[in-house]
Amino acid sequence: MATSEQDKASSREFWLQAGITYSYIILWIFLSALVIMVNKYVLTYADFPFPIALTLTHMAFCSALAFLIIKAGFVDTVHMDSTTYLKNVIPIAALFSGTLWLGNAAYLYLSVAFIQMLKATMPVTVFLVGVLLGTEKYSVLYALNMVVVAVGVATASYGELNFDLIGVIFQSGSIITESFRLCLIQLLLQARGIKLNPVTTLYYIAPACFVFLCFPFTFIELPKMLHSDGWRLPGGWLLLSAVSAFALNMSVFLLIGRSSALTMNIAGVIKDWLLIALSVMLYKSPVGALQLCGYGVAFLGVCWYNYQKLQVRRLVEG
Structure with missing residues (x-):
């Protein structure tokens, strides 16, 4: 009788934990899609074609909220001296500023669906940069895998009905x-034993990103905003975008704490296909058969690459 009660309690606990984990996965997918779709709407349909200003809004909001959370004692911060900050965090913040600015700028020229397809090249560039900086070891198998991904994305690009070179350059x-x-996170932070959770990451990096972005904003977008009446400030949408971006960072923290890298990769695949579908349904993005075929090839290449990396990690950890 006692054993039966223990089994029932164990079963309930299992399903409870599984439910929590899957809730975090759904939340992460939802917030990822929300941030991307809202940003696309703000930049393309809400008469606010200013990706740097949008990114500045995110950084200001995330900086302020991270500061309040840490100062209130909800999250412990990592103490960092000024030398470590300047040598290790500032270069990462500069690159992060570029990632956000250029990624948001791409929404002005490309559909969400095509951008998600181009993002399939991320493992290729991470591998090449990793080999260059010494964080990855060259492997013929990995290299062939990258060729498959590159061919798939090239095919998808060839099949893109609204191809825009400027947008592709931005993305x-x-x-x-x-x-x-x-790669610099591995070299500059992890190698020194500095581990930042999403809140402390925003606490240290978001203010620096804000400062970096102020320079291009001052020379590129501010003059346009001052000398043009063809735009309006979508305050509600900007606030929703900033809140969603911050919530997305928190959901990553929750999900990483409860799942494996494999779970994250599978969830990422589901998110990519969902965004392509949403782009077609909400923004009427044209997607051709050749484009889907190319992305399918790239998608399989990315899945195989992730599987190989997980196998290597298990051997190392085992």
């Missing part, structure tokens, strides 16, 4: 800066 720049940022 490619965002992917490259993000790849360098991820």
Whole structure:
């Protein structure tokens, strides 16, 4: 009788924990999609074609909220001296600024669906940059895997019905800066034993990003805003975008704490396909058969690459 009660209690606990984990996954997918779709709407349909200003709004909001959370004692901060901050955090913040600015700018020219397809090249650029900086070891198998992904994305680009070179350049720049940022995190922070959760990351990096973005904003977008009447300030949408971006960072923290890298990768695949579908349904983005075929090839290449990386990690940890 006691064993039966223990089994029932154990079963209830299992389903409870599983429910919490899947709730976090759904929340992360929802917030990821929300941030991207809202940003696309703000920049393309809400008469606010200013990606740097949008990114500045995010950084200001996230900086203020992270500061309040840490000062209130809800999250412990990582104490960092000025030398460490300047040498390790500032370069990462500069690259993160570029990632956000260029990535948001791409929404002015490309559909959400096509941008998600271009993002499939992220493992390729991370691998190449990693080999360049010494965080990745060159492997013929990995290299062939990257060729498959590149061919798939090239096919998807060829099949894009509303191809725009400027948008592709912006998105490619965002992917490259993000790849360098991820590799520098390994070199500058993890190598020194500095571990930042999403709140402390925003606490240290968001203010620096804000400062970096002020320079291009002053020379590129501010003159346009001052000398043009063809725009309006969508305050509610900007607030929703900033709140969603901050919530997305928190959901990443929650999900990483309860799941494996494999779960994150699977959730990421679901998110990408969902965004492509939403782009077609909400913004009427044209997606051709050749484009889907190319993305399918790239998608399989990314899945195989992630599987290989997980296998290597398990061997190392085992």
